[in-house]
Amino acid sequence: MRSNGMCLFGAFRPHPLKSDHLRDTHPGHRQPLGKGTSMTSPARPPTRRTAALLTGIIALVLATTGCGGGTGAGSATGKVTSITVLDYYTDEPEHTQWGEMLTACGKTAGVRVEQTSVPGASLIPKVLQQASSRTLPDLLMLDNADLQQIAQTGALTPLDQYGIDSGGFAKGILSAGTYEGKVYGLAPYVSTVALFYNKDMLAEAGVAVPRNWEELKAAAARLTRPGRYGMAVDANATFEGAWQFLPFLWSNGGDEKKLDTPKAAQALQLWVDLVKSGSMSKSVLNWTQADVHDQFAAGRTAMMVNGPWRIPALDKDKNLHWGVAPIPVPRTGQTPVTPLGGEVWTVPQNPSKARQKKAAQVLACLNNSSNMLTLAKQHFTVPSRTEVAAQYAEQTPSMSAFVKSVKAARARTSELGVRWPKAATGIYTAIQSALTGEQSPQEALRRAQRIVARD
Amino acid sequence: MTDPARARFRERLAQWMFIVPAATYLLLFFGYPIVKNIVMSLQQYTTTTFYTGAAPFVGLENYSKILASDLFPRALLTTVLFTAGSICGQFVLGLAFALFFQRRFPLGGVLRSLLLLPWLLPLVVSGTTWRWMLDPDTGVVNAALRGLRLSSSGVPWLTGTSQALVSVILVNIWVGIPFNTAILYGGLQDIPTHLYEAAKLDGAGPLASFRHVTWPLLRPVVSVVLVLGAIYTVKVLDIILVVTGGGPAGATQTIATQAYELSFRQSEFGRGAAMSNVLVVVSLAFAIVYLRANRRARNL
Numbered sequence: 001m002r003s004n005g006m007c008l009f010g011a012f013r014p015h016p017l018k019s020d021h022l023r024d025t026h027p028g029h030r031q032p033l034g035k036g037t038s039m040t041s042p043a044r045p046p047t048r049r050t051a052a053l054l055t056g057i058i059a060l061v062l063a064t065t066g067c068g069g070g071t072g073a074g075s076a077t078g079k080v081t082s083i084t085v086l087d088y089y090t091d092e093p094e095h096t097q098w099g100e101m102l103t104a105c106g107k108t109a110g111v112r113v114e115q116t117s118v119p120g121a122s123l124i125p126k127v128l129q130q131a132s133s134r135t136l137p138d139l140l141m142l143d144n145a146d147l148q149q150i151a152q153t154g155a156l157t158p159l160d161q162y163g164i165d166s167g168g169f170a171k172g173i174l175s176a177g178t179y180e181g182k183v184y185g186l187a188p189y190v191s192t193v194a195l196f197y198n199k200d201m202l203a204e205a206g207v208a209v210p211r212n213w214e215e216l217k218a219a220a221a222r223l224t225r226p227g228r229y230g231m232a233v234d235a236n237a238t239f240e241g242a243w244q245f246l247p248f249l250w251s252n253g254g255d256e257k258k259l260d261t262p263k264a265a266q267a268l269q270l271w272v273d274l275v276k277s278g279s280m281s282k283s284v285l286n287w288t289q290a291d292v293h294d295q296f297a298a299g300r301t302a303m304m305v306n307g308p309w310r311i312p313a314l315d316k317d318k319n320l321h322w323g324v325a326p327i328p329v330p331r332t333g334q335t336p337v338t339p340l341g342g343e344v345w346t347v348p349q350n351p352s353k354a355r356q357k358k359a360a361q362v363l364a365c366l367n368n369s370s371n372m373l374t375l376a377k378q379h380f381t382v383p384s385r386t387e388v389a390a391q392y393a394e395q396t397p398s399m400s401a402f403v404k405s406v407k408a409a410r411a412r413t414s415e416l417g418v419r420w421p422k423a424a425t426g427i428y429t430a431i432q433s434a435l436t437g438e439q440s441p442q443e444a445l446r447r448a449q450r451i452v453a454r455d
Numbered sequence: 456m457t458d459p460a461r462a463r464f465r466e467r468l469a470q471w472m473f474i475v476p477a478a479t480y481l482l483l484f485f486g487y488p489i490v491k492n493i494v495m496s497l498q499q500y501t502t503t504t505f506y507t508g509a510a511p512f513v514g515l516e517n518y519s520k521i522l523a524s525d526l527f528p529r530a531l532l533t534t535v536l537f538t539a540g541s542i543c544g545q546f547v548l549g550l551a552f553a554l555f556f557q558r559r560f561p562l563g564g565v566l567r568s569l570l571l572l573p574w575l576l577p578l579v580v581s582g583t584t585w586r587w588m589l590d591p592d593t594g595v596v597n598a599a600l601r602g603l604r605l606s607s608s609g610v611p612w613l614t615g616t617s618q619a620l621v622s623v624i625l626v627n628i629w630v631g632i633p634f635n636t637a638i639l640y641g642g643l644q645d646i647p648t649h650l651y652e653a654a655k656l657d658g659a660g661p662l663a664s665f666r667h668v669t670w671p672l673l674r675p676v677v678s679v680v681l682v683l684g685a686i687y688t689v690k691v692l693d694i695i696l697v698v699t700g701g702g703p704a705g706a707t708q709t710i711a712t713q714a715y716e717l718s719f720r721q722s723e724f725g726r727g728a729a730m731s732n733v734l735v736v737v738s739l740a741f742a743i744v745y746l747r748a749n750r751r752a753r754n755l
Contacts, residue, residue, distance in 0.1 A: 124722075128502060128505040129505070131505045132505040132506070132508075149502055149722075152502070152503060153503040153505065153506040153507065154503070154507060236700075236702075237701065237704075238720075281591075281592055282591065282614040283591055283592055283613070283614055285613075285614050285704075286614065286700065286702065286703070300592075300593075349506075421721065425720075425721060429705070432702055432703055432704035432705070435704075436614070436615070436616050436703045436704040438704050
């Protein structure tokens with residue numbers, strides 16, 4: 001049933017030093033050890049042959065499962081020449097841009113950086129697997145909502161021991177990077193979701209950018225045509241679906257600690273109404289944020305909820321004239337409360353203090369004011385230090401809407417901490433039940449509350 | 456030791472030596488994961504366990520929690536419907552194809568090998584393609600239905616709670632046809648042709664010769680195909696994950712996807728292990744039926 005092999009479950013956990021020693025050996029050197037002992041001459045007595053064969057098999061098994069191996073070079077005692085980095089920036093141009101920044105920061109710390117990127121959904125399983133086999137990377141990126149859960153396992157190190165300065169960071173992101181009073185992760189930039197709209201379609205239909213829920217419903221209905229929907233969100237049965245629903249829940253005064261409230265039901269009712277009226281495709285049940293983006297880019301939806309990290313891709317299409325506005329609030333004049341996005345960088349536990357030190361230097365470099373500004377500009381996000389953010393808003397007025405909304409943004413773990421995944425599961429279960437029409441929003445949220453409350 | 460005794464000993468040793476590699480392999484790659492999974496299902500195994508290795512023993516709590524959950528009866532029913540639906544479809548169509556290809560006609564061999572194609576494609580590839588084709592708004596299936604005026608609004612293949620289950624069953628039938636055809640075709644080849652000639656002389660039509668010659672002689676193969684099919688289907692994970700992701704609203708959540716969901720999305724590894732052990736027990740029941748059917752087939 002479980003195909004994760006032995007390493008995952010910690011059957012063979014090499015001594016830290018031994019594993020570092022193995023890192024230096026070329027993988028090819030391990031195999032002859034197994035082969036050599038099993039290829040004994042036929043003249044030997046059978047018992048010795050059995051023993052030799054067994055040794056050979058075991059050696060071969062250990063070599064093939066690769067339990068002892070790690071990535072990256074350099075040993076515990078020698079000079080550190082390179083460090084390993086794990087992130088989920090698989091998309092281009094993000095991957096290359098981050099690769100360049102990491103290389104540049106590595107250079108200042110005097111190390112080569114080996115970057116590995118895995119798809120977002122496989123990052124946590126990968127990290128758990130590496131935590132079990134003691135092969136965590138030297139520098140690890142995590143979504144800010146996952147940090148507290150991973151810090152709870154003990155696999156990360158507090159950043160104060162490396163003398164990293166966490167002053168001047170905006171409160172929201174700092175709280176997401178903190179577990180039990182200690183800072184474990186810092187993010188160079190933060191982001192949040194907003195309403196993207198197709199300028200041409202709005203102009204053609206004579207619709208103004210919606211600011212409140214009533215306007216949103218009316219606009220979405222008027223923008224809907226054969227082959228095109230007015231609005232799109234990600235209502236997927238994943239954490240991503242829960243993340244997209246939060247601005248509607250929070251702006252209406254709803255709370256993830258108590259989901260079975262009228263305020264939460266009103267927010268869910270809005271999504272149900274949009275689907276029922278035909279302004280939003282029922283396929284939102286299956287769409288990821290990337291799918292929502294593709295629908296928008298293909299002109300099959302006039303408005304969507306998405307994040308600024310989509311801007312580089314949207315800008316590529318010269319015929320697509322898009323605009324961005326804050327997420328509509330229940331009544332005009334209210335401030336939208338959106339979830340805080342952004343990835344924090346951490347230094348995992350490692351037997352080699354020298355490697356940790358180098359990783360911490362790179363982490364500090366990524367988070368220094370000038371690099372923060374560069375990264376934020378590259379990714380259309382907002383720098384995490386308040387001062388830098390203000391400077392950024394002056395330099396790039398087009399981003400001032402995001403700078404403002406990020407200020408009011410809330411971290412997903414700010415209230416529930418390590419219990420946030422439970423709330424997220426409850427939220428996306430409720431969204432799915434309500435949008436399919438299986439349950440009314442009230443019933444769906446009552447069930448969600450039971451999921452949040454159970455242990 | 457006398458010489459004959461030594462010779463006997465060496466022979467015994469040699470026999471054991473032949474068993475050792477297979478036994479080692481089985482113990483390491485089948486025995487160990489199963490034992491580990493059973494132990495895990497009795498522990499509170501969380502994300503923290505991966506780093507610290509500490510997993511408190513909780514007895515049968517994981518089992519009682521998953522069996523008492525309101526999701527379990529539904530997942531069980533979905534698993535039964537999915538398995539029964541898939542097996543029926545695969546078997547009937549597979550048998551029809553096998554009978555069809557038994558006749559000799561030009562290009563018969565080529566077409567028969569083309570039929571194996573769904574089996575050769577990686578499931579993620581075919582699953583994704585089906586997902587596109589079944590898309591309610593832009594999929595080719597609904598476009599065809601609309602074009603033929605069979606449906607005005609299209610069928611919510613992936614977004615309706617009852618239709619989604621039908622969709623994954625249809626995709627799984629498509630995936631399973633080659634297996635059924637190949638095995639049943641092999642079984643048909645083993646039936647001596649003179650029996651058909653004799654039946655013909657007795658005045659039996661195609662229907663009568665199928666009922667009284669083909670079916671009785673194919674029965675052992677049929678039971679093997681059905682039982683193997685059931686074992687393969689009951690644990691299907693990839694097709695469901697790719698086509699519907701278990702949704703919408705958990706409508707296509709089977710015991711297998713539930714186990715995956717618990718372990719890898721909610722990090723409840725203990726409960727996920729318990730759920731997959733339930734699945735192992737179900738498969739084991741089918742495996743016993745298979746072994747008995749197999750023995751009967753050999754005795755014939």
